[in-house]
Amino acid sequence: MPSARAKGAILSTEALLSLLAAASLLMLLPLTSNPRPSEYSRLYEYQALQDVLEVMAKDKGLREASEQWAAGAPGANETLQRKLDPIMAGLGFCLRLEADETSLNSPAGCENSQPRDPVSTFRAIQLRRVNATLWKG
C-alpha cells in the first residue's frame, strides 16, 4: 500500500507519479516552442550559397575583387566587402568567406552574429581554398 510513512521510502508512490506527470508535461514544451527549419529551407540556403559563389565567379568586378582578396592583396578586403554587402543584405543571409589567413563577413552587421545551422561549401579561387558559410541573419 502506498504510503509516505513506509519505512525507508523517500517519496510516496503518489508523489513519484505526480513528478513523472510533471516531467512528461515539461518534456512536451520544447516540442512546441522550437520548430526545426524544414528541409526545403536548407535546400534554399544551399542554392543561395551556390548562387552567390557562381555570381562571384561570373561577374567581372566581383571575380577580380575575390581573386585579389584570396591572394591577400592590400585593400582587397574592403573592395570585396563593398561589392558583396548589397547582395547579401538583399538576400537576408549572412556570408563568411575564409581563405588561408583572411576572412570576411558580409553584410557588415554579420560580424558579431554567431552562425546558427549554417550551410558550407568551398571553392578554389586563385588556387586557394576558400571556405564559404551561409546562415540566416
Add this chain to the structure above:
Amino acid sequence: MDSTNRFQCSRGQILGSDAIIAALLILFIIYLTFSIQSGMYVRAREAQERGALLSKTISVADYLMKDGLVHKERSGTGMDMAYSHQLEKGRTGLLGASALAERAGLQSLCFSLVALGEHAPCANAPVCIRRPAIIYETGEVGYLAVCAG
C-alpha cells in the same frame, strides 16, 4: 488534524476536499495535454503547408534559373548553349506567370528580375525567395525574385 481523514467524506458529501482538488488537477493536466497536442497539430499542419509552398516556389525558381529565363546562344554546331546565372529580363514577359502557376499547382505566382536595392513587385506574398543572378541586358548583379501563394 489528521490529513488522511480529508479523503473521507463528511456527512452528506460525495467526495472529500482532497479528492476534489486532485480531480480538478487531473482535469487541468488532461486539458493542458490536449491543448498542447492540438497546438502541435495545428503548427505541424501549417509547417507542412508552408513547406509544400516553399518547395513549389523553389522548383519554379530553379526552372527559371536553368531554362526559363537563362540567356541562350546558338553555337557553331547548331546547339543552344545556356549561360547559367545570366538571366534575360526580356524573357520575363514571354513566360506566362499564370500558366506556370497552374502547372506548378500554385494559386498565385509572380516573378521578376530586379536590380540590387529594388523591391520585388509582389513581396507581400506568403512565400518569396530571391536568387542572385546577373541581368544579361545590363550586365549588373541582381535577383530573380519569385513570390507564390
